[in-house]
Amino acid sequence: MASGQQALSHMQLHALALLTLCSPATAQGDAPVAPSPGAVALKDGRFVLDKQIIPKPGGVVVKFKSADVFVPDRLIIDWFSPDAKVQYEAKNEKEQKRIDKGEIRFNGRWMRRDAATRTLVKLQKKLKAKIKKQNERKEWRNAxxxxxxxxxxxxxxxxxxxxxxxxxxxxxxxxxxxxxxxxxxxxxxxxxxxxxxxxxxxxxxxxxxxxxxxxxxxxxxxxxxxxxxxxxxxxxxxxxxxxxxxxxxxxxxxxxxxxxxxxxxxxxxxxxxxxxxxxxxxxxxxxxxxxxxxxxxxxxxxxxxxxxxxxxxxxxxxxxxxxxxxxxxxxxxxxxxxxxxxxxxxxxxxxxxxxxxxxxxxxxxxxxxxxxxxxxxxxxxxxxxxxxxxxxxLEAQSLEGIEAAGRKLRSMGKYTKAEKFLAKAVSMGAKSPHTYAAYADVLYRGSGWSKALSMINKAIEMDPLDSEFYYKKGKILVQPGPVKNKKIAKQCYLLAAEITPDEWKYAIAAAEIYED
Known part of the structure; x- marks a missing residue:
């Protein structure tokens, strides 16, 4: 399943074509043009809508008001940005000569740049329509x-x-x-x-x-x-x-x-x-x-x-x-x-x-x-x-099994035993961001805030669009000691509120912070 820059490959955009954003000012003296909002559709059914999307190697950056968030390709089904344009980096001198003549390699073949641009516009429209359709389907009446x-x-x-x-x-x-x-x-x-x-x-x-x-x-x-x-x-x-x-x-x-x-x-x-x-x-x-x-x-x-x-x-x-x-x-x-x-x-x-x-x-x-x-x-x-x-x-020998056992014990309130399983899972290279988040929660309860911060940062790295992870990070950062940072804690709460605006606890947490 393709994603990110590769998501357009999924829509027949050749992987060798690179996307960049058009300049916000088109000519000297022109007023800056506000970036157009784009969208991202994730594999698990989540959407990011009406945010500026900037393609980067290995994924895209989503520009929220409170922070820029890098989202890796592995989480993405499709994305689009109306400000994107097609470019191609020459691999050798022969290809550079074709580029100098106004050609570009796009969709698996060489063509005139204007033809490639028209093709990209069509693909962008398809992507926009597809994401809009998927978002509308979230209403059960459209099932x-x-x-x-x-x-x-x-x-x-x-x-x-x-x-x-x-x-x-x-x-x-x-x-x-x-x-x-x-x-x-x-x-x-x-x-x-x-x-x-x-x-x-x-x-x-x-x-x-x-x-x-x-x-x-x-x-x-x-x-x-x-x-x-x-x-x-x-x-x-x-x-x-x-x-x-x-x-x-x-x-x-x-x-x-x-x-x-x-x-x-x-x-x-x-x-x-x-x-x-x-x-x-x-x-x-x-x-x-x-x-x-x-x-x-x-x-x-x-x-x-x-x-x-x-x-x-x-x-x-x-x-x-x-x-x-x-x-x-x-x-x-x-x-x-x-x-x-x-x-x-x-x-x-x-x-x-x-x-x-x-x-x-x-x-x-x-x-x-x-x-x-x-x-x-x-x-x-x-x-x-x-x-x-x-x-x-019987033993929970697989990594997945150890992760599941640790998360299960944490949900049961058996934090000491949960910590044992979760620590082992992390040492084995846990694959689920929720394992790191669960471990952070257990460590937080035991006042192990420095290590808890490390674990929740790992969870955010694996899934940077989970609002609950930012909320948990904020809770860690308001604790006394070396990790305390109310400014970043407030930023985490605000970002969580932007990602999931209908969850009021995030905005309330941000409002309750008084920076030193």
């Missing part, structure tokens, strides 16, 4: 509706982002149905709603529980989730989790797995990875955040008894329940046995099922007997012993 082989979609995401997710859904369906050897039983395709932010999700998706990133509604066969740009990895986790509920509904008809099976299975699939290059799902990864919670329970001397997990509807279905399913799915001794257990309780004739509203399920005691039968155990204690031994050996 795009698409039907694919297995699903119906409604979304207001950038096209490039949606296409990646659409492909992911189709591969997920194919992977899931192939593994379980099942086909959909629904009379119609389920509908997937993907919102560009939490605001639309919370306003429109009214049938779900509060405080969640997504949910699947059984009766309407609708999946609702939003793209959380602040934590894309978490969004994909939620997508895999909630889509698992939808796929289970599609292939199991009126049968519903009890919560202690349904949610752990969704959590197991939630840890999956999507390989864009191979177009494959990779499963069996550790849910680092859940493991961190389990390890915290173990440290407190609290473990989950298998007899208590069976039939449970508690939050521990997501933590200890996940670990049990991971044990079953990833232990060669039990893989096929668990697979047969999962399939048979929903589909095999002769297994007694009971009503559960409009659906069918199995009662707790029957499932305990069947679990023992299928796993080859006479008592739960022996299976539990193997499970607990397995859990104690």
């Amino acid at each position: 795009i509706r698409i039907e694919t082989k297995n699903f119906k979609f409604a979304h207001n995401l950038p096209d490039e982002l949606f296409e990646e997710l659409r492909e992911l859904f189709e591969i997920y369906y194919k992977t899931f149905t192939k593994y379980w050897r099942l086909k959909t039983k629904l009379a119609h395709k389920p509908t997937v709603h993907i919102y560009s932010d939490a605001g639309d999700f919370n306003q429109i998706a009214t049938n779900g529980p509060g405080g969640v990133l997504g949910y699947y509604h059984l009766l309407s066969n609708e999946l609702h989730l939003y793209w959380d740009r602040a934590d894309p990895e978490l969004t994909i986790d939620v997508l895999f989790h909630e889509t698992n509920h939808m796929l289970s509904d599609m292939v199991n008809g009126k049968f519903r797995y009890p919560r202690w099976i349904e949610e752990p299975m969704a959590e197991y699939y939630g840890a999956s990875k999507w390989n864009k290059k191979t177009k494959k799902m990779e499963m069996g990864f550790v849910q680092a955040g859940r493991l961190a919670e389990i390890q915290d329970d173990i440290a407190k001397g609290k473990t989950m008894k298998l007899k208590n997990l069976i039939g449970s509807t508690s939050y521990q279905c997501y933590t200890w329940g996940w670990s049990f399913v991971h044990f079953m799915m990833e232990t060669p001794k039990y893989q096929k046995k668990w697979k047969k257990f999962w399939l048979d309780i929903a589909h095999k004739n002769g297994i007694k099922r009971k009503g559960a509203g409009p659906f069918r399920t199995c009662d707790r005691d029957l499932l305990e007997k069947l679990l023992l039968k299928y796993t080859g155990h006479k008592k739960l204690d022996t299976l539990e012993k193997e499970w607990h031994a397995y859990v104690k050996k």
Whole structure:
């Protein structure tokens, strides 16, 4: 996906063509011409509108009132500046002679400069129209509706982002149905709603529980989730989790797995990875955040008894329940046995099922007997012993897993343990700016302001258009000690307010600063 100067290459502007800004004064004596506002469209659905955009090597500079912000190409889908013009730097003497004759290399070929300029103007118009259209789509009433082989979609995401997710859904369906050897039983395709932010999700998706990133509604066969740009990895986790509920509904008809099976299975699939290059799902990864919670329970001397997990509807279905399913799915001794257990309780004739509203399920005691039968155990204690031994050996070994565990522990208020994970993630070269921001938050709470400032600066470097990062930097800079700088703190608050003007806390924070 091209971006920045390369974003115009995405729109057929050759990478060798360089963009510069026209001079604000066209001739001696002319009054300076105010720079024209441009726009930037980011890959995660954010926009910067009506700001002067200046192309620079590797990205663009966005000129806010309070500061100039460099935005790297890797974050950008498209950008345009009406003040841009095309230039070309000669590579050798032969090319310089062509330039001296009034030619320029543009769009992959040599042409007259005036022809190149006309082409650039056309491309600028296309880019402006494209960004305007994407921005209008942020209103849910302008959402795009698409039907694919297995699903119906409604979304207001950038096209490039949606296409990646659409492909992911189709591969997920194919992977899931192939593994379980099942086909959909629904009379119609389920509908997937993907919102560009939490605001639309919370306003429109009214049938779900509060405080969640997504949910699947059984009766309407609708999946609702939003793209959380602040934590894309978490969004994909939620997508895999909630889509698992939808796929289970599609292939199991009126049968519903009890919560202690349904949610752990969704959590197991939630840890999956999507390989864009191979177009494959990779499963069996550790849910680092859940493991961190389990390890915290173990440290407190609290473990989950298998007899208590069976039939449970508690939050521990997501933590200890996940670990049990991971044990079953990833232990060669039990893989096929668990697979047969999962399939048979929903589909095999002769297994007694009971009503559960409009659906069918199995009662707790029957499932305990069947679990023992299928796993080859006479008592739960022996299976539990193997499970607990397995859990104690689990580790969040991947960098992504360590980052997720640290952010999860911080969100739980377990700052001492969070600091351990976050410090390790940073030492390994953490890839998410939100990991550095979380580490800064933990250090800030412990008065480690100098290091906290270093961490939040790294987060800003990775994502220079996240208003919350500037707000956190401002909070660090108003603290007493060597990092104190009220002037820069106020600038950070003002910049945060410019980036996200509808978040009043930024402007209020700026107004409350009285410089020394």
